[in-house]
Amino acid sequence: GENVEQHPSTLxxxxxxxxxxxxxxxxxxxxxxxxxxxxxxKRPQLIIDIRSNVGxxxxxxxxxxxxxxxxHFSLHITETQPEDSAVYFCAATNNNNNDMRFGAGTRLTVKx
Amino acid sequence: GAVVSQHxxxxxxxxxxxxxxxxxxxxxxxxxxxxxxxxxxxxxxxxATSNEGSKATYEQGVEKDKFLINHASxxxxxxxxxxxxxxxSSFYICSAPRTGAYGYTFGSGTRLTVV
Numbered sequence: 001g002e003n004v005e006q007h008p009s010t011l012x013x014x015x016x017x018x019x020x021x022x023x024x025x026x027x028x029x030x031x032x033x034x035x036x037x038x039x040x041x042k043r044p045q046l047i048i049d050i051r052s053n054v055g056x057x058x059x060x061x062x063x064x065x066x067x068x069x070x071x072h073f074s075l076h077i078t079e080t081q082p083e084d085s086a087v088y089f090c091a092a093t094n095n096n097n098n099d100m101r102f103g104a105g106t107r108l109t110v111k112x
Numbered sequence: 113g114a115v116v117s118q119h120x121x122x123x124x125x126x127x128x129x130x131x132x133x134x135x136x137x138x139x140x141x142x143x144x145x146x147x148x149x150x151x152x153x154x155x156x157x158x159x160a161t162s163n164e165g166s167k168a169t170y171e172q173g174v175e176k177d178k179f180l181i182n183h184a185s186x187x188x189x190x191x192x193x194x195x196x197x198x199x200x201s202s203f204y205i206c207s208a209p210r211t212g213a214y215g216y217t218f219g220s221g222t223r224l225t226v227v
Contacts, residue, residue: 032214043205043218044156051214089155093216099146100207100216104155 002027004092006103014111019080021106023090024072030092033073034100035064037086044089048075080110114140114210118219125196125226133191133222135206142208145189146216147181150203162189196226 003026013019025033031052036044050057050064050073057064061080066073077084087107093100115138125131135145143164148156160176162168162183170176180192193200205221 034215041203041221041223043220046215049215099158099161101158102156107153 002030002092002101004090004101004103006090006106008106009104010107010109012109012111013080015080015082017080019075019077019084019108019110021075021088021090021108022072023074023092023103024070025092025101026071027092027094028071029094032093033064033066034091035062035075036089036091036102038089038105039086047088077108080108082110082112084108085110114208114215114217116142116206116208116217116219118206118222120222121220122223123225125224127197127226128195130192130194131196131224133193133204133206133224135189135191135208135219137187137208137217140208140211141186142189143186144209145183146207147179147189147191148205148207150205150221156205159191164189193224196224198226200224201226 006023034049035047037047038044048062048064050066061078063076087105089105090103091100117136119134145162147159149159150156158171159174160168160170162181164183164186168181183189203223206219207216209216
């Protein structure tokens, strides 16, 4: 089955700096890679996703890159703000009604 | 669109009792529902996959007799924690693949506290 690894587990940045979170996956059949932001006690919220037919996707301050050959994908947040502070999870699935496996999560803290 | 309603949002129960958690797909048919458990400061761990009209598939280490899953209709999947113990206290959340689109929709989660 799929195995997703995520690093770092914690990340602290100064407001305005960039934050990068990296994930690797094991199943070459995986073709959909979402990123979720989760605040304490709430459901994960999809912030951006990427499919295996593209290498990069950007949405305002958030971007995701995918390297299929190396089986890794990364989340980039630029111009971080205190409200970006949360736990971020990467995930991978083949999206064929199969289960989605999550990374261990990264607790991002943005200091004002 | 693609909303999953999960109830209750939180529940406190006594050891030895059972608790039922419901997830309903409101505007689409969820033939598959994934059930996750999340302990404090940890990731979402897949417990089981329920499929409408058939038996659920459980992940290794998850007791199927303790965590009963029923997916009797295309819009409702339930998870019953039987004979709950304090170690079952956790955040339980369901998720369903969106029909005809990439992505998954999550329920709002249930915080279970067993005392």
